[in-house]
Amino acid sequence: xxxxxxxxxxxxxYAISVSVLVFVVIGSSLITSSFLTADxxxxxxRQTSVLFILSSGLTAVVLTGGIDLSINNSAALVGCIVAQLxxxxxxxxVVILAGILVGVVIGIFNGLLVGILKLPPFVATYGTNMVVxxxxxxxxxxxxxxxxxxxFTPIGVGYVGILPIPVIIAIVLTGVLYFVLQxxxxxxxxxxxxxxxxAAKYSAAKSVRDTITAYVICGITAAIGGIVLTxxxxxxDANMGNSYGLQIVAAVVMGGTSLLGGEGGIFGxxxxxxxxxxxxxxxxxxxxxxxxxxxxxxxxxxxxxxLDVFTRSKREKLSRA
Amino acid sequence: MKKALSILLVLLMAFSAVACTATAPAEPAxxxxxxxxxxxxxxxxxxxxxxxxxxxSQNQNVARASDAAKTTIELPVVGIGSTITTDVKAAGDYTxxxxxxxxxxxxxxxxxxxxxxxxxxxxxxxxTLAPAQxxxxxxxxxxxxAQIQQGVSAFVIHPSDSKGIMPAVDAANEAGIPVISIGTxxxxxxxxxxxxxxxETGVVVAKYLFDMAGGEGGVIILEGPPGAQNAEERKxxxxxxxxxxxxxxxxxxxxxxxxxxxxxxxxxxxxxREGVKDQLKIVIAANDEMALGAIQALKAAGITDVLVGGxxxxxxxxxxxxxxxxxxxxxxxxxxxxxxxxxMLVQYLDSGILPAEYFIPFxxxxxxxxxxxxNIDDYISNFAWFN
Numbered sequence: 001x002x003x004x005x006x007x008x009x010x011x012x013x014y015a016i017s018v019s020v021l022v023f024v025v026i027g028s029s030l031i032t033s034s035f036l037t038a039d040x041x042x043x044x045x046r047q048t049s050v051l052f053i054l055s056s057g058l059t060a061v062v063l064t065g066g067i068d069l070s071i072n073n074s075a076a077l078v079g080c081i082v083a084q085l086x087x088x089x090x091x092x093x094v095v096i097l098a099g100i101l102v103g104v105v106i107g108i109f110n111g112l113l114v115g116i117l118k119l120p121p122f123v124a125t126y127g128t129n130m131v132v133x134x135x136x137x138x139x140x141x142x143x144x145x146x147x148x149x150x151x152f153t154p155i156g157v158g159y160v161g162i163l164p165i166p167v168i169i170a171i172v173l174t175g176v177l178y179f180v181l182q183x184x185x186x187x188x189x190x191x192x193x194x195x196x197x198x199a200a201k202y203s204a205a206k207s208v209r210d211t212i213t214a215y216v217i218c219g220i221t222a223a224i225g226g227i228v229l230t231x232x233x234x235x236x237d238a239n240m241g242n243s244y245g246l247q248i249v250a251a252v253v254m255g256g257t258s259l260l261g262g263e264g265g266i267f268g269x270x271x272x273x274x275x276x277x278x279x280x281x282x283x284x285x286x287x288x289x290x291x292x293x294x295x296x297x298x299x300x301x302x303x304x305x306x307l308d309v310f311t312r313s314k315r316e317k318l319s320r321a
Numbered sequence: 322m323k324k325a326l327s328i329l330l331v332l333l334m335a336f337s338a339v340a341c342t343a344t345a346p347a348e349p350a351x352x353x354x355x356x357x358x359x360x361x362x363x364x365x366x367x368x369x370x371x372x373x374x375x376x377x378s379q380n381q382n383v384a385r386a387s388d389a390a391k392t393t394i395e396l397p398v399v400g401i402g403s404t405i406t407t408d409v410k411a412a413g414d415y416t417x418x419x420x421x422x423x424x425x426x427x428x429x430x431x432x433x434x435x436x437x438x439x440x441x442x443x444x445x446x447x448x449t450l451a452p453a454q455x456x457x458x459x460x461x462x463x464x465x466x467a468q469i470q471q472g473v474s475a476f477v478i479h480p481s482d483s484k485g486i487m488p489a490v491d492a493a494n495e496a497g498i499p500v501i502s503i504g505t506x507x508x509x510x511x512x513x514x515x516x517x518x519x520x521e522t523g524v525v526v527a528k529y530l531f532d533m534a535g536g537e538g539g540v541i542i543l544e545g546p547p548g549a550q551n552a553e554e555r556k557x558x559x560x561x562x563x564x565x566x567x568x569x570x571x572x573x574x575x576x577x578x579x580x581x582x583x584x585x586x587x588x589x590x591x592x593x594r595e596g597v598k599d600q601l602k603i604v605i606a607a608n609d610e611m612a613l614g615a616i617q618a619l620k621a622a623g624i625t626d627v628l629v630g631g632x633x634x635x636x637x638x639x640x641x642x643x644x645x646x647x648x649x650x651x652x653x654x655x656x657x658x659x660x661x662x663x664x665m666l667v668q669y670l671d672s673g674i675l676p677a678e679y680f681i682p683f684x685x686x687x688x689x690x691x692x693x694x695x696n697i698d699d700y701i702s703n704f705a706w707f708n
Contacts, residue, residue, distance in 0.1 A: 034593050037593070040593040043589050043590065046589075047586055047589065142424065142427050143427060144637045146638060157620075232617070233581055235613065242580070242584050244576065283590075285593055285594050290574070292545075293550070304522075
């Protein structure tokens with residue numbers, strides 16, 4: 001019986017991430033009674049949603065075996081442009097479309113660098129990150145925009161019923177990405193690109209097209225994340241993405257999506273983002289010393305990725321046997 | 322098609338590369354005139370008779386300014402923020418390099434603007450530079466080395482790291498080029514340090530809020546990055562002041578790294594701790610960014626009776642004061658600090674006048690740096706550093 005459960009845990013791709021999440025939730029509620037309150041859980045979900053939205057499209061890119069390091073500053077650029085347009089009095093739907101369009105353009109740019117020029121994605125998107133930061137700096141001229149129109153900020157801080165709007169956006173995105181990655185030819189191709197790039201090459205043109213599409217998906221979610229973050233902060237500046245940085249990548253990898261590509265999925269990223277946010281929440285609620293905070297977060301990231309790698313190698317042995 | 326695309330991309334990159342480096346190239350500066358004037362300016366307590374080229378390499382940084390530096394030492398400038406002026410005029414043809422940590426932060430931008438006004442008022446040339454990779458200490462060193470090669474007359478620097486910048490500060494001293502540090506000071510080798518005394522800023526803002534909040538209640542402090550000297554000094558100023566007001570209790574002091582998004586997140590989380598919502602009276606954030614993040618969190622939780630204090634007097638903090646969301650901020654005035662630093666450098670280059678002390682803070686309490694609802698309109702329309 002135990003063995004059966006063990007085998008099942010090893011074979012299911014989210015088993016480890018889910019176990020870690022359950023462990024973290026139980027641990028947190030034992031550590032502080034303030035954790036498992038409705039109010040706090042909503043707070044955690046709201047905070048998770050921004051990190052998750054930013055990471056969601058990256059899941060597709062990582063599945064192709066690529067990486068996108070330009071998400072945080074792309075989100076900031078979109079935020080800056082959105083804020084500037086709002087100040088000019090442009091209507092909100094138009095502003096949102098413009099923001100998403102910026103994300104699409106950045107995605108196409110990254111996709112071309114990686115898909116056609118064959119640059120290593122790590123460095124290419126790192127370069128893009130600096131380029132978009134530069135553009136944000138020019139757009140903002142060193143200024144911060146504060147106090148956005150009142151009918152825009154609910155995107156970041158509003159509620160529908162008891163659910164915060166960012167959480168609803170995150171749930172919708174999860175559904176859409178699940179559908180795209182699992183139920184469409186594009187999704188299958190994205191997995192194939194990552195698991196065996198050579199086999200996917202039977203049509204080079206298609207592989208280029210799918211690579212670009214993956215980066216465009218990532219650009220779009222970065223843009224949505226930037227819009228939500230701007231609305232949440234009620235402000236925009238060129239630097240607003242820098243607290244997310246590599247956290248975005250960590251959320252994806254902690255969720256069991258392999259940096260080598262081909263393995264993982266969107267639910268993993270949901271869990272990765274949740275675990276990271278819960279850790280930060282508990283650290284604040286119980287008041288961990290300032291000096292220990294980043295160490296604690298780092299250890300959790302390492303442990304979770306290690307568990308994932310460990311079970312994956314077990315799983316491979318199992319399937320070979 | 323593929324080829325055309327590659328060419329387009331390459332062109333685009335080349336363009337951005339050029340755009341990044343297209344800050345005004347420094348022309349080789351003329352020899353600094355060395356005629357020492359006997360004009361005994363009052364600030365020239367230790368004015369030397371010798372021509373310039375004093376050795377500053379042994380100057381050690383200090384974290385806090387003396388009482389005299391904060392209150393009585395006379396300055397060659399009057400006013401604060403964009404209204405600052407001086408009678409000093411450059412006798413020679415100087416080029417002064419103002420190097421900041423980055424080009425995105427409004428504070429750094431304020432330094433550049435102060436430098437431009439100083440250039441016009443004193444009749445010198447300034448070169449304003451910052452690393453392309455934000456806060457990169459390696460690039461800061463490279464910038465200073467290049468400027469030394471160009472024969473710049475003096476430096477005003479805001480280093481990303483006080484020890485990390487030392488190779489470049491040492492090189493400047495070897496070349497006889499004076500350096501003034503603002504904000505984060507070089508560990509040693511600066512002619513002087515100015516900008517605010519971070520400890521003093523913490524004390525002044527904390528006192529204001531404790532006096533205002535009725536004598537009792539809970540206090541939350543949002544800190545800068547743990548271990549960063551500026552952040553630690555400011556926090557010490559706040560906590561030392563808190564110790565003198567026994568009616569207040571410290572709920573917690575947590576880092577949010579000078580970042581608005583983190584300020585909001587940490588505040589949201591702290592509000593979830595049992596009893597905090599009822600106890601909380603005062604939030605002191607170590608910069609305006611975190612204060613504004615905290616305000617967003619308080620608003621979302623429907624809490625309106627908490628006093629929030631920040632530091633910097635930034636443009637959006639000013640709007641928040643006007644809107645009644647932020648209670649107080651400290652005008653750290655990068656504009657005036659840089660203007661003052663350049664004036665001190667020109668005095669030294671002209672006639673060898675040395676600062677009376679190593680650390681003379683600008684602005685300090687005597688410049689009435691607190692901005693609240695009583696002077697916010699005057700601040701925004703007349704003397705704010707971001708105008």
